[in-house]
Amino acid sequence: MGVKAQTAGDVVCRLKVSDKDSRGSPSWRARYSLQGEKAEHFSIQTDPDTNDGLITLTQPLSFKEVSSLSVIVKNEEPFFYCRVKGRPKHGLWHVDYSRGRSSSFTLVSLPLQTLDRDARVSVMETGPMLEPSELYTCLSEKMVNITAVDADRHDALKFQLMGDAEGQWRLEYNGGSSVRLIKESMAHTGDHTLTIKISDSLGQHSLHSLSVHVCDCQLSENCSVRRKIQINSAAVTAIAVSFMLLLGFSLMMCQIRVNKSPMKFSTNVPQIPESSLSHDLSETDNMIASLIPTEPTLSSCM
Known part of the structure; x- marks a missing residue:
């Protein structure tokens, strides 16, 4: 990088970085700092739109003076990495994690190798x-x-x-x-x-x-086919048993109902007093008819 002698206040370099985190998030925004014997002659700020580092000359430099600067770049939010050690059925997962690692490089424009944390965690959670x-x-x-x-x-x-x-x-x-x-x-x-x-x-x-x-394949050549046959046979047996139970329950309910409402049969046989019976077998039919009471009947008129 070349800088004009005896000049100050100008942007002398735009340093580009790349970050795969969500644009505009604290994990994406970069923070720059300078180190070196002439670092006090420069300042660096972050372009909020592009995340570039803008290096500005704040104090004039001597003619043909050669110096080197180191640029340190890190995110606003510290780097976080975790590795899942165990996934218990209950409670929190067991993880190893590290926090606070930063990335640094010289003034030469190099891509910032920042880990995409969200994507990494997603991949790490996918087991065989x-x-x-x-x-x-x-x-x-x-x-x-x-x-x-x-x-x-x-x-x-x-x-x-x-x-x-x-x-x-x-x-x-x-x-x-x-x-x-x-x-x-x-x-x-x-x-x-x-x-x-x-x-x-x-x-x-x-x-x-x-x-x-x-x-035992001696009983069936195909183990899976035999298992399916057993399952089907068990299903048919279960259906037959259910039908028999339902039929027995229905018959039992019918029997209970019959016992609660029994049918009553009665015969109204007229009682003939012994005194009204004639011992004279030679009496006429009219006298016998007069001794035996009869139900009234309705006859049609001719």
Whole structure:
């Protein structure tokens, strides 16, 4: 940078910086300072619109005098960086963090390598994902491969089997992003739920639940098909049992109603006094008719 001798009050240099934080935020606005043997001859201020550093000569310099200046640049808000160490199910996350680091460089126009904090935190929070999360295997099979997908594209992944699985399951590293799940002698047929911890090279980790269905393939060639048949059979059985229970409940309600409202039958048989009965069997029919009371009847007129 060349400066005219015996002049003062002029802007002698515009220093450009770049910052990927939100424009106009405290994390984006730059603060400049000068260091050097002739630093008292200069001042530097920040252009609020462009964030450039404006270097102004405040005291005249001698002719052909050579000096060097160092420019220190930092944000209004201190730099913050955190690394997630653990994600407990309850409570706050465990993090390592640092604060207050600044970036500095000489008067030469160089881009300011300021970390985009928001973007970095977003990437750091994305841990490896397990694919798939459900497996079917035969009892006779000893090994099955499982794979993890890392959005950060870290090649080296570490797998760890959590919980009490000794004697039933173990992991054997396969290199890269896959691992072998080894079934041992104590693993029985049925459903197993395993918890696997996957870590990347930056120390970020995630816990995943893996469902493993083990069946005897001598009874069914396809373990998953047999499981679907079992599920369908169980559903049909449940429907039939529900129907029988509903039918029995309906019959019971009908029986209760019948007991509360019984049907009554009565026969009105006229009582004939013994004194009115004739012992003379030779009496005429008219006399018998007069002795037996009858219900009145209505006859039509001819």
